Amino acid sequence: MSGSTAIVGSGLIGRAWAIAFARAGWTVRLWDPVETAPAEAVDTIAGLLSDLAANDMLRGQDASRVLGRIAPAPNLAAALEGADWVQENAPEKLEIKRALWAEMEPLAGADTILASSTSAIVPSLFTEGLAGRHRCLTAHPINPPYLVPATELVPAPWTSAETMEKAESVMRAIGQAPIVMRKEIDGFVMNRMQGALLEEAFRLVADGVCGAEDVDVGIREGLALRWAFMGPFETIDLNAPGGVRDYAERYQGLYEGIFPSMQRRVDWAGPVMETIEGERRARLSETELQERQRWRDRHLMALLRHKARARDDIGE
Amino acid sequence: MSGSTAIVGSGLIGRAWAIAFARAGWTVRLWDPVETAPAEAVDTIAGLLSDLAANDMLRGQDASRVLGRIAPAPNLAAALEGADWVQENAPEKLEIKRALWAEMEPLAGADTILASSTSAIVPSLFTEGLAGRHRCLTAHPINPPYLVPATELVPAPWTSAETMEKAESVMRAIGQAPIVMRKEIDGFVMNRMQGALLEEAFRLVADGVCGAEDVDVGIREGLALRWAFMGPFETIDLNAPGGVRDYAERYQGLYEGIFPSMQRRVDWAGPVMETIEGERRARLSETELQERQRWRDRHLMALLRHKARARDDIGE
Structure with missing residues (x-):
């Protein structure tokens, strides 16, 4: 078409x-x-x-x-x-x-x-x-x-x-x-999921549990490796012997237990930003941001080519 | 060592x-x-x-x-x-x-x-x-x-x-x-972030906003493409001209607005599971789960090899 x-x-x-x-x-x-x-x-x-x-x-x-x-x-x-x-x-x-x-x-x-x-x-x-x-x-x-x-x-x-x-x-x-989508909602689907993840990331850094780079490591060297070709529901569907229902029954207790501590919002531009901006600017100065955006786009294109090749080689 | x-x-x-x-x-x-x-x-x-x-x-x-x-x-x-x-x-x-x-x-x-x-x-x-x-x-x-x-x-x-x-x-x-980590907390870092994302994913499906596969598409064909090599903080650091603080100042309002609608927890094993399990089992039967786990591991190994190559070719 x-x-x-x-x-x-x-x-x-x-x-x-x-x-x-x-x-x-x-x-x-x-x-x-x-x-x-x-x-x-x-x-x-x-x-x-x-x-x-x-x-x-x-x-x-x-x-x-x-x-x-x-x-x-x-x-x-x-x-x-x-x-x-x-x-x-x-x-x-x-x-x-x-x-x-x-x-x-x-x-x-x-x-x-x-x-x-x-x-x-x-x-x-x-x-x-x-x-x-x-x-x-x-x-x-x-x-x-x-x-x-x-x-x-x-x-x-x-x-x-x-x-x-x-x-x-x-x-x-x-x-x-x-x-x-079947109906409209503020944030649509992707920004709502990104927001949920970011709220927790900001809380962890604000509470001194870990640094911003630790959060990035947990995602880029951990969770997002599977999410990048499966998404979160397929990930949990394959993470329990009986599939997604089995996963929910086995592990929901853990998530239910931590949910109450996710009700508090941290001001992203407040004191936590000193820490996060400090860490980021130590790794990458403001004058390097534009070059790093080009780096990102090269990595993104390489990842997309990889995904297409992997689909051909391994299947979907 | x-x-x-x-x-x-x-x-x-x-x-x-x-x-x-x-x-x-x-x-x-x-x-x-x-x-x-x-x-x-x-x-x-x-x-x-x-x-x-x-x-x-x-x-x-x-x-x-x-x-x-x-x-x-x-x-x-x-x-x-x-x-x-x-x-x-x-x-x-x-x-x-x-x-x-x-x-x-x-x-x-x-x-x-x-x-x-x-x-x-x-x-x-x-x-x-x-x-x-x-x-x-x-x-x-x-x-x-x-x-x-x-x-x-x-x-x-x-x-x-x-x-x-x-x-x-x-x-x-x-x-x-x-x-x-600098101190212990239930769920540590990764399960807390996975949990935050999953809670929103379950809510979206339970509320009829979209299907489970739509969530997976939004992550695997969208957000996780960057997260897989940058993590969420570096992602937002590169998504506003002035870096992460600029991002927080420009976009925090959107996330603040949707935060109150994230206070309600859906029972993952409740009625929403009929929808999610129905969708998943229509795409992949229970007898195919094990073979799909091997498929996942092949894709995971291919992605890791790709990341190592891309680091060599494009830089870190």
Whole structure:
């Protein structure tokens, strides 16, 4: 399946979505309220595509071929003309989203799906008053979506089942791994799980149980090794002879016992931050952060190539 | 650094520790209250070592060479004779641990470190009455330690700083990644973080927000991709322009907002288990669990080899 997509808002996230769609053969039209932004985005994308080609992340295509599918649109109506999918990447301000969606939605064709990249605002808040609200949802990526497959599809109460099914198909077609939510909730799925883990991590450091690096070691040299190819439910399903129910019956007592001590929230920006920032800046100075982000992306690409190879060699 | 270790309790965890120590050049003596268990453990270890050699997990050594360092001991005193490190792997029952440690600790040399593999019992509870309690701690691995590096070092209030430093050195010398805790706490570090994540995962499924597989997708195709080589603190340190403090200031509001909805615990073995077990057994029948555990270990070994290669190629 391929089609055409309108990227509304051509900043960091919009550009990343443009790459994800174009790499899969989709035609991409970029629009932004800042008139020069789409053309600048095309330039930035050209650079990113060269890096991706060098890392074998364009499915064997030349960067120029993928880039050829992406073009700026002169205005919002032109961007949405004939689009099968609209991906909105406006700032995380409700009033901006509401105004934009009110303008945008009537311009879209009757069968077009409209999706927001928001991580912070549930979709009902900016789609309620729209005539075609049944075809509107949130499709929230982990940035950048051309590297990280997981994408949350979040319905408003009026988003139709057909829309959700079609959205799931489109995401799979461009190579994303959709998380199909059945209802909206603040934080969606991934930030809620990340938040739960981080709250405990901050508490452990604040209480002097261990340092920030100890937390990172426990995850990167421990728990996340399995999570990176199985997820937490499959992990516990394989950690008791009789599967996940057996695990719950054997070990729930331990977790139940520690749950009451997880009810207290630590101010992340409070005194604990002295410790965490001190540890982090001792390992990596502020001027090295940007280079380390590139290091992260190289490791991320290498891990994704490894996972694809391991799936071929060992199976899924 | 190498030395000799006594493995007290030759079941699943004891055998795995024997491999971790022997692979690093240590002499290993196995003891178990069941008289035939150590010799049986050596047989089992021989099979595991062949698998590990085939997967290039013995640092270039032959399986027979590593196996040659491991032998059963006729009794507890003989096992501990001259040992630099004692690793206890008894059942997770406080009365068993107490009796065993009371018998074991006086048999150990003055400079010997004694460690428990327990995940469930804080070390003060079975070391309080011991004359040499300053050299006792918990060294809790994720099983199996010869594959998963992260190991929690948990002091009792009377464990000496020297013991903790020496324990850290020994663990690094055999290739583990120590998490050096400053005080004991139920669940230690890793199970507390796993528990926090699982509590939210069970809540999401119980509340009908998404399915168990959606949770697994969000982790294995999303969050854990970075956690597998960075950990959660380094991840957020790189997710805001000004580092971890900037991240906390920008995004804490989102997490603070969802925290109150994380105060309610779902019974893992209650109605939600119908959903989770139904999903899991539809993907993998109970008779396939064992084969899938072997699949997991093959993927785990492949991931560890990948991480070592990526560290060489991209840097740390």
